[in-house]
Amino acid sequence: MPNIYVALVHYPVVNKTGDIIASAVTNLDLHDISRAARTYGVKGFYVATRLIDQIELTKRIVKHWTSGAGADYNPSRSSALELIRIKKSLEDVVSHIGEQESVWPKTIATCARKFDTAISYEKMRAMISNGKPHLLLFGTAWGLAEETIRQADYILEPVTGHTAYNHLSVRSAASIILDRLVGR
Amino acid sequence: MPNIYVALVHYPVVNKTGDIIASAVTNLDLHDISRAARTYGVKGFYVATRLIDQIELTKRIVKHWTSGAGADYNPSRSSALELIRIKKSLEDVVSHIGEQESVWPKTIATCARKFDTAISYEKMRAMISNGKPHLLLFGTAWGLAEETIRQADYILEPVTGHTAYNHLSVRSAASIILDRLVGR
Numbered sequence: 001m002p003n004i005y006v007a008l009v010h011y012p013v014v015n016k017t018g019d020i021i022a023s024a025v026t027n028l029d030l031h032d033i034s035r036a037a038r039t040y041g042v043k044g045f046y047v048a049t050r051l052i053d054q055i056e057l058t059k060r061i062v063k064h065w066t067s068g069a070g071a072d073y074n075p076s077r078s079s080a081l082e083l084i085r086i087k088k089s090l091e092d093v094v095s096h097i098g099e100q101e102s103v104w105p106k107t108i109a110t111c112a113r114k115f116d117t118a119i120s121y122e123k124m125r126a127m128i129s130n131g132k133p134h135l136l137l138f139g140t141a142w143g144l145a146e147e148t149i150r151q152a153d154y155i156l157e158p159v160t161g162h163t164a165y166n167h168l169s170v171r172s173a174a175s176i177i178l179d180r181l182v183g184r
Numbered sequence: 185m186p187n188i189y190v191a192l193v194h195y196p197v198v199n200k201t202g203d204i205i206a207s208a209v210t211n212l213d214l215h216d217i218s219r220a221a222r223t224y225g226v227k228g229f230y231v232a233t234r235l236i237d238q239i240e241l242t243k244r245i246v247k248h249w250t251s252g253a254g255a256d257y258n259p260s261r262s263s264a265l266e267l268i269r270i271k272k273s274l275e276d277v278v279s280h281i282g283e284q285e286s287v288w289p290k291t292i293a294t295c296a297r298k299f300d301t302a303i304s305y306e307k308m309r310a311m312i313s314n315g316k317p318h319l320l321l322f323g324t325a326w327g328l329a330e331e332t333i334r335q336a337d338y339i340l341e342p343v344t345g346h347t348a349y350n351h352l353s354v355r356s357a358a359s360i361i362l363d364r365l366v367g368r
Contacts, residue, residue: 041346076351162225167260175356
């Protein structure tokens with residue numbers, strides 16, 4: 001089993017014009033990414049947001065599906081959303097994993113743009129297989145802030161298909177990247 | 185380029201208890217799957233629903249993003265949602281592709297359950313490379329009706345990760361399956 005964590009970052013991310021913003025939490029991000037995380041054996045799915053109302057919203061959604069009416073209605077959804085941990089910043093996410101693992105996780109930034117230092121899926125898959133904790137970072141809105149990407153230990157190459165089109169949803173990108181890095 | 189089409193089926197699909205139902209259209213299914221389809225060079229993304237109000241809703245969403253205010257706001261979203269074709273039944277989808285291609289497409293059913301006759305991704309990827317039209321079928325709600333699966337030309341093996349958990353969203357499953365079958 002890979003020792004992998006996922007963080008969905010809501011700050012700092014960029015908007016359409018490149019300004020740094022704090023984005024809103026999207027309900028289906030929580031569902032889709034937690035279900036993919038559960039499928040691929042991810043140890044924790046962190047939702048990073050510093051907005052108080054968004055923290056409360058996320059708590060309410062998670063509670064509904066893990067201990068509320070949703071848990072009875074759909075137990076498989078419950079076992080996915082149980083992976084969600086809410087933290088106020090990426091630093092708090094890294095600290096939390098560090099405490100659990102007794103070693104800091106290596107961070108892996110994802111981005112639709114290609115960086116010169118980007119690492120291939122094949123290489124990253126091999127690196128992850130060392131059993132040490134790795135944290136995959138996904139940006140909401142128009143993606144992670146450039147500074148956050150550059151501060152990560154590694155940058156993953158973008159997901160590309162047969163075309164030059166590179167506008168996957170974060171839900172699709174996270175699913176494909178987990179399949180490529182830690183799929184069978 | 186692969187000669188591939190995608191259909192998102194809203195009838196006949198099953199609900200939680202296995203009854204055959206017509207499901208409602210989910211806005212983010214249209215966005216996420218059309219963006220993945222566009223990324224992987226899919227030639228058409230068919231939304232199959234026989235419910236009049238759902239047909240109207242789908243038309244309105246597509247119109248907003250392809251010729252309405254959404255098209256100006258986000259041109260890349262427009263070029264994805266342009267792939268959407270709305271049909272009343274799976275038979276209409278197959279006919280429409282048949283007319284365009286002058287040959288019936290081979291249909292490939294997807295399902296979270298494993299069938300004895302299921303084909304591996306590696307084998308299906310090789311089969312698709314023959315350049316003939318293939319139509320991938322995705323079920324909404326709790327998945328395609330068993331009869332629809334059995335009537336398809338091929339059944340694809342389920343997407344599995346490191347765990348026994350097999351409850352991906354249709355958005356995640358479609359993204360991963362396109363990446364596995366027609367990714368670079």
